[in-house]
Amino acid sequence: MxxxxxxxxxxxxxxxxxxxxxxxxxxxxxxxxxxxxxxxxxxxxxxxxxxxxxxxxxxxxxxxxxxxxxxxxxxxxxxxxxxxxxxxxxxxxxxxxxKLLTNSDLTRLEGFIREARLRDLVDPLAIDVVGPLVDGLDVLARVRADSVLDRWVREPDAWLRRAALLSPLLALRAGAGDWDRFIRHAAAVLGGPSGELTADVGAVREAVSRVRTEMATRRPELPFTPVG
CATH class of the missing domain: 1.25.10.90 (Leucine-rich Repeat Variant)
Structure with missing residues (x-):
């Protein structure tokens, strides 16, 4: 060490x-x-x-x-x-x-999230690291990072989906962020096959609910069309 x-x-x-x-x-x-x-x-x-x-x-x-x-x-x-x-x-x-992190560090963060499978680790990784990292990128790097988050939302791994959903929360709280993008991501995870509501799947739906609840209080002007 x-x-x-x-x-x-x-x-x-x-x-x-x-x-x-x-x-x-x-x-x-x-x-x-x-x-x-x-x-x-x-x-x-x-x-x-x-x-x-x-x-x-x-x-x-x-x-x-x-x-x-x-x-x-x-x-x-x-x-x-x-x-x-x-x-x-x-x-x-x-x-x-x-502020030192770059687009390529999302690979390392993805590995951490896959291994964590724990709210106390996944949530701060998503909200306090992934979100600010992506928001701090230049235009070209941001496009690449957004494509990574789009992939996370489609991943079978529920904790990667949770991380993608929670990642814009700091920006949304601050009055910025891409709400339409969150809506699309939420629709992708809530509109999929329901199946058995396992703990992992519940963690994804909980992430959608958390962002919706916070924004309903902080930014009630943002519309959300229920899906799933």
């Missing part, structure tokens, strides 16, 4: 408590991605503080160093079970440095 990775990992372990770890395990193991994770029991605030401290301790990290560190923290290649707080630290690290 890199020096920065070791610093973050040890800091998270120091911030953890067995009581909080048990509570997290009990709550998150109800979701598909929660099974098989380890938990240190560090709070969300402690995770954010640790990443902030790491940024001060190791300033000026390049894009390649940031993305490599995020993969290291994510831990999909480790023999031991991945740690929830380290994965959350990877999300916070990417969120903090989202």
């Amino acid at each position: 890199s020096e920065a990775g070791e610093f973050i990992d040890l800091s998270l372990q120091r911030e953890g408590s067995w009581h909080r770890a048990d509570e997290l395990a009990s709550r998150l193991e109800q979701e598909p991605g929660g099974r098989g994770l380890r938990f240190y029991g560090a709070s969300v605030g402690a995770v954010r503080g640790t990443v902030r401290d790491a940024g001060r301790r190791y300033p000026g990290l390049s894009r390649d160093e940031i993305t490599a560190l995020s993969s290291e923290l994510w831990g999909s290649q480790l023999s031991a079970a991945p740690v929830f707080e380290r994965r959350l630290a990877a999300v916070v690290l990417l969120q903090t440095n989202v």
Whole structure:
């Protein structure tokens, strides 16, 4: 593990408590991605503080160093079970440095989302990383990124569909964003075969409902034609 990775990992372990770890395990193991994770029991605030401290301790990290560190923290290649707080630290690290990310980083994020299958990780990846990344691209790169999100909406993987649906939420909250595009994506997922309402499929419908509910309050002028 890199020096920065070791610093973050040890800091998270120091911030953890067995009581909080048990509570997290009990709550998150109800979701598909929660099974098989380890938990240190560090709070969300402690995770954010640790990443902030790491940024001060190791300033000026390049894009390649940031993305490599995020993969290291994510831990999909480790023999031991991945740690929830380290994965959350990877999300916070990417969120903090989202302006450094490029179109090509969507491939890495797609891998994280496929592996996560957990609201506590997928949602911040979608809302705080994927959305701002795409919004910050130039016109040509944005077209390519939009095509990636269009593919995610058609993917069998329900968590990629959830991520695509939630990704414009920050922009929509701010009075911007492409509402018509969200409507098309929502129609694509809600208008498909219903089948058995599994936990994964429920996560997709929940994402549509979340965006609709928020916009009904914040921007009631935006129309939504029910489908599905």
